[in-house]
Amino acid sequence: SQTIHQWPATLVQPVGSPxxxxxxxEGTSNPNLYWYxxxxxxxxxxxxxSVGIGQISSEVPQNLSASRPQDRQFILSSKKLLLSDSGFYxxxxxxxxxxxxxxxxxxxxxLTVL
Amino acid sequence: GESVGLHLxxxxxxxxxxxIINCAYSNSASDYFIWYKQxxxxxxxxxxxxxxxxxxxxxxxxxxxxxxxxxxxxxxxAATQPGDSAVYFCAEMAxxxxxxxxxxxTELSVKP
Numbered sequence: 001s002q003t004i005h006q007w008p009a010t011l012v013q014p015v016g017s018p019x020x021x022x023x024x025x026e027g028t029s030n031p032n033l034y035w036y037x038x039x040x041x042x043x044x045x046x047x048x049x050s051v052g053i054g055q056i057s058s059e060v061p062q063n064l065s066a067s068r069p070q071d072r073q074f075i076l077s078s079k080k081l082l083l084s085d086s087g088f089y090x091x092x093x094x095x096x097x098x099x100x101x102x103x104x105x106x107x108x109x110x111l112t113v114l
Numbered sequence: 115g116e117s118v119g120l121h122l123x124x125x126x127x128x129x130x131x132x133x134i135i136n137c138a139y140s141n142s143a144s145d146y147f148i149w150y151k152q153x154x155x156x157x158x159x160x161x162x163x164x165x166x167x168x169x170x171x172x173x174x175x176x177x178x179x180x181x182x183x184x185x186x187x188x189x190x191x192a193a194t195q196p197g198d199s200a201v202y203f204c205a206e207m208a209x210x211x212x213x214x215x216x217x218x219x220t221e222l223s224v225k226p
Contacts, residue, residue: 043122
């Protein structure tokens with residue numbers, strides 16, 4: 001079965017510091033990968049998605065970037081964090097069939113920017 | 115459309131009652147819909163899905179209804195239990211393999 005690992009689980013960073021959140025997927029190959037952000041008490045916002053190595057689509061203009069250096073690795077980064085970057089970041093991938101659209105989520109990384 | 119910027123609506127039900135959670139979607143081209151359950155501090159988990167060629171689908175204690183005319187989706191939970199307390203999201207997709215866009219979410223609270 002496939003699993004998604006995200007780390008770190010929690011992170012407290014000062015404004016202006018860099019960020020790197022990692023996501024790796026096991027048990028599947030060539031997945032579509034997604035980064036979502038969830039602000040406290042709010043819904044899920046799609047930030048980036050990737051259909052393959054080096055292929056990144058950005059959904060909203062923002063202070064963040066994403067990279068996919070390997071088939072099953074997806075990284076979310078920032079050079080200088082803003083207070084508004086605080087939130088719960090979720091990595092997700094499509095299921096084994098791919099075509100169904102069902103997403104499997106990791107356990108998330110909670111970022112607090114002070 | 116995107117749910118950013120809105121606080122979650124809440125639904126409070128008595129244990130054992132049926133719950134109905136509603137969702138309005140925005141894209142008339144969406145042809146695939148999913149309901150997710152998110153417990154506090156965790157990632158969303160798949161509950162049930164439905165394609166646009168159907169108007170009803172049943173799972174274990176859950177039923178999803180789709181009304182394409184008014185672009186409305188609902189999740190019915192029978193005999194609601196305390197373990198059902200969570201935030202529930204609907205999600206829509208246009209074309210297989212496309213982006214999954216989440217709705218606002220509803221917080222379900224089950225009173226014992």
